[in-house]
Amino acid sequence: MDSLIAQAVQRLEASDVVAIPTETVYGLAARIDLPVALKKIFAVKERPFFDPLIVHVASIAQARTLVKSWPRAADLLARKFWPGPLTLVLPKNPSVDPLITSGMDSVGLRCPKHTMALELIREAGPLAAPSANRFGRTSPSKAEHVRAEFPNSDFMILDGGPCEVGIESTVVKLTEAPDGIKIAILRPGAVVRSQLEAALKTEAVPFVFEESVSKSESPGQMKHHYMPEVPLLWAEGKWSDKEALDALKARLDSLPDEVEGVKIRKPSAAVTRVARLNLSKDPRQAARELYDSLRRNAESGAEVLVFEHDPSQTGENWEPVLERLRKASTLVLDTKHTPS
Ligand code: TXA
Ligand code: MG
Numbered sequence: 274m275d276s277l278i279a280q281a282v283q284r285l286e287a288s289d290v291v292a293i294p295t296e297t298v299y300g301l302a303a304r305i306d307l308p309v310a311l312k313k314i315f316a317v318k319e320r321p322f323f324d325p326l327i328v329h330v331a332s333i334a335q336a337r338t339l340v341k342s343w344p345r346a347a348d349l350l351a352r353k354f355w356p357g358p359l360t361l362v363l364p365k366n367p368s369v370d371p372l373i374t375s376g377m378d379s380v381g382l383r384c385p386k387h388t389m390a391l392e393l394i395r396e397a398g399p400l401a402a403p404s405a406n407r408f409g410r411t412s413p414s415k416a417e418h419v420r421a422e423f424p425n426s427d428f429m430i431l432d433g434g435p436c437e438v439g440i441e442s443t444v445v446k447l448t449e450a451p452d453g454i455k456i457a458i459l460r461p462g463a464v465v466r467s468q469l470e471a472a473l474k475t476e477a478v479p480f481v482f483e484e485s486v487s488k489s490e491s492p493g494q495m496k497h498h499y500m501p502e503v504p505l506l507w508a509e510g511k512w513s514d515k516e517a518l519d520a521l522k523a524r525l526d527s528l529p530d531e532v533e534g535v536k537i538r539k540p541s542a543a544v545t546r547v548a549r550l551n552l553s554k555d556p557r558q559a560a561r562e563l564y565d566s567l568r569r570n571a572e573s574g575a576e577v578l579v580f581e582h583d584p585s586q587t588g589e590n591w592e593p594v595l596e597r598l599r600k601a602s603t604l605v606l607d608t609k610h611t612p613s
Pocket of ligand 2: 403404412
């Protein structure tokens with residue numbers, strides 16, 4: 274065994290948390306059978322207990338030990354997309370600690386596509402891991418992002434290089450029903466709906482998509498999330514720096530300080546320095562660069578970041594990136610407010 278992996282196994286065994294690389298984002302991992310370690314995840318991240326954790330497994334066989342039943346649709350999707358950026362939410366086995374599932378009767382499972390993560394899970398057992406960022410803030414897609422996020426913590430960080438996908442997994446809830454499987458996409462990600470549909474059709478598994486779920490079924494989906502250190506403005510269409518700043522200043526007083534426990538980043542009324550978030554035209558590349566780009570722009574000395582949403586950035590491959598940006602934004606400037 275690699276000596277760094279061996280060290281990580283020991284740390285986990287000693288009820289410590291360890292930051293691990295995955296293909297989506299870095300995770301802050303703990304052993305699922307050690308409540309002290311699980312509690313550390315929440316403490317380090319300042320994460321509320323109502324937000325459930327994803328359990329990372331190394332195989333389908335391991336996943337099956339954590340659920341009540343393993344429907345055909347789950348098997349098919351896992352065989353098709355694992356290891357990879359797809360989390361399956363299924364009714365949990367009673368042995369799964371309620372700390373992981375926020376007391377709900379379902380558990381999120383994912384097999385990550387990263388050799389270091391897989392090797393670690395094979396040695397240490399299944400690992401609960403949220404993204405390795407402070408609650409509500411920008412997720413880490415490089416080891417150095419984790420270090421920057423927690424300057425005062427001394428947990429081990431396994432450096433596995435930049436994340437290939439760059440944004441969090443697609444979270445899909447599966448519910449067995451008499452006429453087939455009900456599928457709800459709780460969080461968009463790199464595995465998109467048309468791919469899920471195509472996979473299920475290949476083996477004629479009956480399914481129906483649920484277009485919306487209640488807040489109680491997806492408690493981790495906050496209105497604001499992924500927020501960078503410096504406020505981000507989502508601009509619909511073309512806005513000059515001056516137009517964006519004027520619109521922002523006009524609405525500064527009406528911005529809340531906090532939404533659903535996430536502090537809203539606000540610039541001072543004297544804000545002048547603007548940076549533009551330029552993303553690749555390719556949505557996969559844009560996803561890969563997104564969090565690093567948000568962080569670098571926030572560190573550039575700018576007081577506010579502007580993302581101009583271009584009408585060409587649309588469709589199911591853009592949706593996961595746009596969802597992150599919408600939630601990361603302090604304010605949306607839409608065309609109605611465009612000054613002449
Ligand atoms: O790509 C990813 O999924 C990354 C890497 C580290 O694997 N992990 C990640 O974890 O993004 P986190 O905690 O930042 O987001 C997990 C989200 C929760 O906020 C929640 O919305 C959803 O997954 N989730 C987990 N378990 C669930 C459950 N039992 N029911 C409903 N939603 C659940
Ligand atoms: Mg997260």
